[in-house]
Amino acid sequence: MKYKVNFILLFLFGIGFWSCKQNSEPKFAENKLFELAPPRVVIDSTIFKNSTVITAYFEVDGAKIRYTTDGGNVEKSSTIYKGPLEVNETGNYNFKVFHPDYQPSKQISTKVVKINQSISDALIITSPQPHANYKGTGINSLTDLKKGSTQFRNGSYWLGFLSPTTTIQLNLKKELPISKIVLSTLKDHNSWIFSPKSIAVTSNSKHIGDLKLESPDSAQLTQLEFIEIPLEQGVYSEINLQLTMENIPEWHQGKGTIPFFFIDEILVE
Secondary structure, three states, rough: HHHHHHHHHHHHHHHHHHHHHHHHHHHHHHHOOOOHHEEEEEOOOOOOOEEEEEEEEOOOOOOEEOOOOOOOOOOOOOOOOOOOOOOOOEEEEEEEEEEEEEEEOOEEEEEEOOOOOOOOOOOEEEEEOOOOOOOOEEHHHHHHHOOOOOOOOOOOOOOEOOEEEEEEEEEEEEEEEEEEEEEEEEHHHOOEEEEOOOEEEEOEEEEEEEEEEOOOOOOOEEEEEEEEEEEEEEEEEEEEEEEEOOOOOOOOOOOOOOOOOEEEEEEOO
């Protein structure tokens, strides 16, 4: 009887040990299913004249932030972030968090732009006028080198337009050599704010540049974007932009309606 009881106890212990061993492996595997949150990226000034500083934050033991400076995707082999980055040129910076026990985070992309020419004294005319709820600090906020944030409702520099087409006319005080125009915009699909479908640029009725953007096939992360439109290189005193919006796609709850277009700055290079 004594041996029988001991045998039963050993058998039960063995089952428990085997069960614990079996259960220990899935826990690690379960961790692998969890995706890390993206890093928090803070920029002293997205638009700058001399230099700016980019700082990334993520506080989890064993996690590493990696980044690229050329706009390329961040991989496990990319440079490890070790501290604030001082930047003195226009550039595209991508950040991503890696940890051996979890799935990598989504990639955070940001661009910083160095200003070589100011058009702060330009006369600006838009058609239509900005939406009554999103007038920024006035039409001249498009050339004051002050950036809005993703918190666009809390008193910001954003001008919001709700129209199939929006025309922005820049009358410069003097002729400037220009080869590119850059629009500082906001993309927030959850708030029905989208990028234009196309942008056409003219000067004195002459076509000097255009750009077509791809329609998103699903909701994308809310982010600040710089849209670059290459121009026929020349000297210009007048720039006219015509932005065309397409209806919100079928996958969105606002499908079939015109989205907002948000812009807070126009830059020339």
